[in-house]
Amino acid sequence: MEINPLSVILVKSDSKGDRMLFRYPHAANLERDSKQFTKRKNPYALTISEDLLQSTPFPTSNISNGNLTGLSDEVLSTLFAVKPELCELKFELKVNNVRFVGHPTLLPSRGLKDVNSSMLFNIVFALQAQANHSVVKCYYDLSKRLGIALRHEEKRCGFLTDEIKVMVSTHDEVAARSEEESESDESPYELILQRSSLARDLKSVFNSLSTSGVINIMVNKWIQVSFCLPQKVHQSHKKGFIMNPEIIDRCLESLRPYHGLLLLIEPLDLLDSLPADSAPALVRLIQMYSPLKSLQTLAADSDLSLAQVFQLTGHLVYWAKATIIYPLCESNVYVVAPDAVLTAQLLDAFSEQFPGLCLLQVISDFSLPTSISQKLNPLSQPQQQTQLVKIIIWLLRNHLLLQLHTYIQYMPTLHGCQKVTSITEDDSGPNESMKNQHSWEGTDASAGTPGESDTGASPALRGTSGIFEYQSDGFSIPSEDMILLDKLCRLGYLKGGHHLEEIMYLENIRRSQLLQILDKFRDVLITCETEDPAIALFYSHFDC
Template sequence: MEVNPLSVILVKSDSKGDRLLFRYPYHEQENNEPSNTKRRNPYALSITEDLLQSPPPPASNISKGSLTGISDEVLSSLFAVKPELCNQKFELKVNDVRFVGHPTLLQLRSKSQDDSGLLLIHIVFALQALASHSVVKCYYDLSKRMGIALRHEEHRCGYISDQILTMVTIHDDSYTSNFEAAFKKILEKCTLAKNIKNVYDDLCSTGLVSIRINKWIPLSFCLPQKVHQWHLRGKIVEPEDIDRCLKALRPYHSLLLLYPVQQLYDFTSLDGSPSLLRMFSQYSPLKSLQTLAIDSDITLSHVFELTAHLVYWAKATVIYPICSTNKYVISPDAPLQLNSPLIDKFSEVFPNMNLLRIISDFSLPTSLGQKCNPLCQPSQQSQLVQMIIWMLQHHLLLQLHTYIQYIPTDNGFTQHNLNEIKVVHVTPMMQSNGLINSSSFSIPFKSASRTESESEASVVSETLEARPDSELTNHSMNLTNVSFSSADEEKQECQELLLDFPDEERNAIFKIPASSNSEDLNLFARLCRNGYFQGNHHIEEIMYLENLRRSQLLQLLDKFRDVLITYETEDPAIAMFFYST
């Protein structure tokens, strides 16, 4: 895996010269030069123009996931840079290895303020040359932070001077013996060497580093390309991907912690943000971020920052608040094989419950409202919510949202006859899974022009005037004429709402009976103009942005179903945290 470091190297340079003090892992150097490339005769010349002679294979400095083939003296000369190159990014590529570091220049506490008291400390990470730019950037940041912490400790108590003296003494005493024994003894005597070893082990195992330099300065680091792979198997999550998803955060989203709250209290350092602890005290996956900000007495922007911090460190993920209208389906890459360790883990949390039996109910998209029986006890409903939370934490379920697409032309319909339009509703998410849910229905309508309406009104008027025993007065006739005029004005008003629509679209919309209601038509036209019916906004987002009730929006979709189709899929803003492909 290209995100793991090959080695961590500590080099110093001062007035006495440069030296490699410690590296981990340490092992015997190997000669990587292939045997067939050695010339048997020292006076023989190699003919490079000979096309029949195969070129020598490229040299490699990686063996069994570790750095090899480069001596300590060469590494020391490479990393002991001039003072002009200190306190900035260092990057060097040798064959198939890329070295990344941040050379730090510091003043020794016990020396005078001159050039003789300057010391160069350089912690270098050896990576595979194929490592991405974001991985290189993360390791550079870690080297920089370690250098800053060491400079602080040298200024406070001379920590680096003591550690270097111990390391140099061990090297001098073990000069004639095996160098591996020297590194082993340094690891036993020096706390800085132990910190370097812990950093290497943590990066290779979990991607989370948490150490204390000199048992005083806390240093925490997260390698997102590594830490997110426990739930996104086989996928490298770049920090840019996380930033792009966090920019799509909305107040109607919710926070889902992946660990118990008490464990996250331990994760928070002593000098951590007090607002983070306050947010933990009010946390609930049933609350939106906006509600969580209000309950915690924290600004919404700061809640977004805390959410981004937890997501980056793989301590939380982003979901939509759990409610009865949420619709879930089994995640495409859910590890649900018979020997999956999640089955036993689920039984430990929920005794007498079988994970496969519970999750089978979500083979088809199912809402919580369909799962909750009104006759169930509150404890049973609460247990169901807790099981949903557990399955979301382990990325076994995926929430589906309803998106809307505006299709006003006849290309989106199958015409049945002059008075009927046949609409076929297909859910693309279910079609992709091989489950097509289509329902066909006919919508009768009558097309009546304004001339026909006026002629009908005149016929009624003439009939009323021809009745000799009519008890209607001229005043009542005026009211009748006023009522017809109001109807004409309402129709004209409805037509004016769609003046910016093409003629073909207006004709299709006016065939819908609901278009005669100016309020419904006004809402429909406004949502169309704002781009909500282009398949980019799900219902929950439209409800929030336009301050609409769910029932109000669903009624509108039902009334204008002739020109609107719906489909169900995941929210792309948070889908990255649930998919491994």
């Protein structure tokens, strides 16, 4: 998989020259195989240019069994020990099918101001060349964070200098033994792992990136480095689903106060996993969390500003600790997610969580859009209702359900809406503010004149003084409903881009009022049920 690293490499450059300090995995056997082609049988023999031209060509692939191969320590140290002018900048280099990413850091020697005595170190990650820009950016950010942590510890207690001495002395020790024993295949990196805490940290970073995608290490048992690879951690519900940070940013930009938060792990477990120096605001937010609350309600209950709640929500979503939902209520409509995958592990986990129930049977009830109220039995016990809510939460956590919202589209018919009549300057009263607002868009020329509309068989909306008069056979429409419909049309809510819950929040309207409008003006209002774009980004069937 192009997300996983091939290798992590540490090099340094100072007045003593360039040096490869550590690489993991070191793949000693593969390195020895590559050296056999270039090793000279006689160290005293002269190198002839004609022999070089006939030598084995440089390999076109430097990846074997998921490891970095074909590049010696000397070559890598020369490539990664850049000039001081390139320090504190993004380092990216492509060699054949491998892409190297790092952040060279220049560190002045302790107690010396001479630039020539400064030391450069670079933590480089080897990736597959086809890794996309988003993945490369994340690895660069990780290299930069590790560089900042090492620079801090070097200034505080000379940690990096001590670790470099350990690594260099181990390299020299192994090299000396190799000269004495020509058949020795001992690798210095195994000894370095035993002797150097920095080497063990880099190994831990590599293994965490390859497995969970979450890094939490204490450099020198003093400074914590935390990092999340979102492309990795968001694959927990579906393997192969790539969640780039840009997609998460788009979701957070669409976040509204009426949205809710759904933790993907239990609140108590999340609190236990937080570091000791976590923000008190985050702790309060988790303590007051409920999937039944909107972000606005959560902000009030946690005594936090809405901006703080948005920021903390983004943090939890990025680290795959939470996802965005609409708060659970009886009117919510759910359907089986189009990318839902029922595995044996999910079936067993559901049976363990809800004994006596079968996941296949439960999820089949949502083959068609179904609301929570349709699933609730008025005669059921409170325990049964609570269990239904828990089941819905479990299905949402595992991305097996997708919520549908009702969107409204105003669609004038042949006898529907005519142009709104402008109000003259002599008009007064509550409708004066609607002067010359607009003519209704979408009116077809074939709709006829107002007189023809009046005699039509279908109900009609006829413009009079800026307020619609709905002509219906058999019953009359209250003026309050016509005023509300006119308001929603003028504000652009009936163009198919706003769902009921958004209109309810923005205009402080009850659901019953909107449902009445939909029923009474159903001849010119078309509804459809689809996903909220802010939430749908977390499902892999969307081309993001």
